[in-house]
Amino acid sequence: MAKQGLEAVSLQQLRALAAIAETGSFTLAAEALQLTQPAISHLVRRMEEELGQALVVRGRRIRLTDAGQMMADTSLRALRLIDESVGVCRSQSQLSEGRVVLAVGHLTAGTLMPPVLGRFSQAHPQLTATLLDSTAEQMMSRVLSREADLGFGSDIGQKHSGLATEPLFSAAMALFMRDDHPLARHAEVEGRALDGLPFIHVNPDANVWRAISRQLASTSNVYPVVAHHVSMLSTAFGLVQAGAGVALLPQYVDVLMPARLRAVRIVRPALEFPVVAIRLAKHPLSPAAMAFLAMARQHMKI
Helix, strand or coil: CCHHHHHHCCCCHHHHHHHHHCCHHHHHHHHCCCCCHHHHHHHHHHHHHHCCCCCCEEECCEECCCCHHHHHHHHHHHHHHHHHHHHHHHHHHCCCCCCCEEEEEEEHHHHCCHHHHHHHHHHHHCCCEEEEEEHHHHHHHHHHCCCCCEEECCCCCCCCCCCEEEEEEEEEEEEECCCHHHHHHHEEEEEEEEEEEEEEEECCCCCHHHHHHHHHHHHHCCCCCCEEEECCCHHHHHHHCCCCCCCEEEEEHHCCCCCCEEEEEECCCCEEEEEEEEEEECCCCCCHHHHHHHHHHHHHHC
16 A cells, blocks of 8 residues: 555655755755765655655756655745754753643642742753642642643542642641630640631641541541631631631641741641642653652652
8 A cells, every 4th residue: 555645755855855955956965964965865766756756857957846846845844843843842851941830739839839949940940830829629620631730739639530649748737826815825735625616727628628527536526616618828817817716737837827826736636737749640741840840759848
């Protein structure tokens, strides 16, 4: 069966014809492509055989036939695009250019992520990183839709088979309250002391809160009473400041804690907030995303 379309013509043959069109000479074309003149002649003749007509008028003065000129013009345009694309891919693989988009949970975005982003920018100034503040559901949907390359935040559990989860570390949980709260004078409190407190719940859809609620129920017979559901850490802190309740949060968010608040560690049970990276399970990461994930593995910690 005869070959059709691009299967009949090789990239090297297109380069040979384009070089002849640009130089007007088999010899100069050979020099430009670092081949021998007979090799250039062979490539063009094979191409003519595949296409079933002459492309070059041979003689003391080399010129192209109409078909040859058409093929040469098309080859020049195509080769320019191919070479540009190859150059971009090589630059990306060498981290000379590229971008990574991150969907980051609200509790992680303003606390753990800024130092990592700073290190990443210093190590790879040619790369661009975009951070999308996200709820747990948004983090997953943005990775699944490929709006984001990576997600960082609390453990999502086994919610979607299309996502791969990589644990990074676990942080101790603390109870955030006003400094005039009765529990604020303690260095640490037991889980049973949480019974009956009005909670401000940040990002309640996150899997981690269900796990913590089960742990408190099984070990301390405590069933948290949620007074307010919020998405943003700043809103939770504002409500705590206003005396609307307390918030159970990973202790590392205390770097953003406003004045007149206190964070007290929870013991018996020791509650933990696992921080993970998520990505598409069956889709390779770009070189820029791979570089950022490597940076996060090394430096995203408390």
